[in-house]
Amino acid sequence: MSAFWSTFKRDFALMWSAGGGVVAPLGFFLGAAALVPLAMGPAHDALAAAGPPLLWVAAAFAVLATIERLFQADLEDGSLDQMLLSSAPLELIVLAKGLALWCAIGAPIALAAAPVAIALQASPSLVPAIVVSVALGMGGFVGAGLTGAALTASVKRGSVLIALIVMPFFAPPIIFGSAVASSGFGAAFLLLAGCALAYLVLGTFAAAAALRLQAE
């Protein structure tokens, strides 16, 4: 397990260091959420209907904004070669990097979803469900994003390509997540949880396979 935690600690530290760029997605999320009420005007009903979906779309874009460099930096500076020679399987290293990303942007955005949901006129009783579901959904986004980032690691300015690869996979968590935001814990929440777990597991294996090809 030591390779797992070493990778986690290193990536988490790098994400918060200068140029790591985790503050930007959180700012993006908060900024998008703050602009929506201004753009839509104070009409309570319209805001309450459009708020939760917008919150989810903003969260998904925040992941897209950070994921591009996740493996590209390792490929460019030679770190990927060393990961392939690690005492742990590459899948575990990839999972550690995904977990670090989730802790660095997933968890803060999930917490920030509480004030954002209230600002977007969500019912206060639904806020706990929204926070938990965004945390889960961010896990799903990260899982899908790992694969997109690994596939495009050698592509310069590959963010558009990542978006094209990953967007279709973002659709189910966004659909279930928006449903949770209006109905609370229920069937949609279970579907979201299943979806997030599946993405995390499948995404880890797919990303590791893609990275082995990138090392050529």
Next chain:
Amino acid sequence: MAEGDNIALRADKLAIRRGARELFHDLSFVVRAGEYVEVRGANGAGKTSLLRALAGFLKPSAGQIHFDAAEEPALALHYLGHLNGLKGSASVSAHLRYWSGLFGVSSSLEQSAARLGLMALRDLPARVLSQGQQRRLALARLLIAPRPIWLLDEPAASLDGAGRTLIGELVDSHRQRGGLAIAAVHEPLGPTAHASVILA
């Protein structure tokens, strides 16, 4: 160190193709415990590709690579490429700690740092190190995790005279412990090469 006397690396009728171009074919050699082999050849002859194939990163288009080692190949070898594998914002000691975790060892990091003259630089971020100092930091991986097979691609790149001598000494003591080393070089390193593989 889990190095026995029976460590060996064999290449059997190896061919490597990059794109449409075949770099070499029918390349066979054996490197045994205690041996140091230099790979030579002009730019583009395939030295790096050969080392990457031996490391398992690149699939040869024909032929086979055999390892006689107790561990599986990826755990038995070190690969030092052109790229040092450093993160600019992480400190020297953070790199050492990360690698010891990544390679699953708990060796004395102070000792490795001291051997490479990095002690005074421990707390500096990698981005402020000179090219030569960054190379020395990358070399620390060889010492942190004892592995029997060293694959070195231009190990002396951007090192000063003392650094080149140091690599020679490291390779020599590695051989005495029963390890083997293969290096792609333009200028001979310190230790006398047991053999040379020439890529035309």
